[in-house]
Amino acid sequence: MTRLDADDAVATETSVECAGPRTLLLEAREVPLGGVRAMSVHRALPQRDLPLVGAWCFLDRFGPQETRMRVEPHPHIGLQTVTWPYLGDVRHRDSVGSDVVVRRGALNLMTSGAGISHSEYSVGTDAAPLDALQLWVALPESRRHGGPAFEQHAVLPEVGLPALAGAPGEATVVLGELAGVASPATVYTPIVGAELRIPAGATVRVPLESAWEHALVAVYGQAEVTAEDGAGAVVLDAAHLLYLGTHRDEVVVSSPAGATLFLLGGEPFEDDVVMWWNFVGRTHEEIVEAREAWEAGAERFGRVVDHGDERIPAPPLPAVRLTRRRRRL
Ligand code: MN
Secondary structure, eight states: OOHHHHHHHHHHSOOOOOOSEEEEEEEOEEEEOOGGGOOEEEEEESBTTBOOBTTEEEEEEEEEEEEOOEEEEEEEBSEEEEEEEEESOEEEEETTSOEEEEOTTOEEEEEOTTOEEEEEEESSSSOEEEEEEEEEEEOOHHHHTSOOEEEEESOOOEEEEOEEESSOEEEEEEEEEETTEEOSSOOSSSEEEEEEEEOTTEEEEEEOOTTSEEEEEEEEEOEEEEOTTSSOEEEEOTTEEEEEESOOSEEEEEESSOEEEEEEEESOOSSOBEEETTEEESSHHHHHHHHHHHHTTOGGGOOOTTOOSOOOOOOOOOSSOOOOBOOOO
């Protein structure tokens, strides 16, 4: 089979287009990480029928829990990791030479390009309260073959959320752009990641980019969002992701007792992706190649600063070919 034939075969099974506003509540699943990590996370993305929201392809909430985090050096390709901490101090080290503490208030953005490796350890020797969101952003074709990078941003812009009832809310623009206000962090596709704080008893308007698709998760508390057809309200809590679809200029959010939410969205992504372990690619072959390079200790993934030989080995590949994940909603 020629390369062209293979590409045609991929192209014939097209995804469902994201079309119009939705108010679809999807369950986050509990995933035990096992091994030395001995922690579990709630994974809100990818969903079986929703692999991407804009370029966002992964969302884990790890915590709140008492733990001593110790994630040894491991590789990534084709993505940016976005770490947005709530509780606890974590030391991040990577193969571009970063050695920093990650804590509440600062965005930590690691761009893998074609290959990076990093480790994450709790600060201190005892178990301590830990809570954070970790998200991945799929890199577009124009950036995913490039070099690795890391940035930390402690100063992020705020946007007011106008009140329809009660006090106004506020948003921190973590990544990309909300209401024309841009985060200083480097992005490669039109995107938004923002923390939203809704006061108790308030109903606020959250401005959205009409051509983009969006989703909401709750970090603390519960929020209510009116369904797009006006038929009642959907209650969002920390165990769910609320998919909002496209073609909305705003979403109206209420919270009787107050809530902290995270908004993710962006231009529908240019392509379907193949995701396996810590890799985001486009074909089975490139995932196999990345896995082999990591197992061989290849230069592609560099060396994590101030580490010896400790590393997380890649799991075995499944017996089947890895395929692109397609939207089915
Ligand atoms: Mn990682």
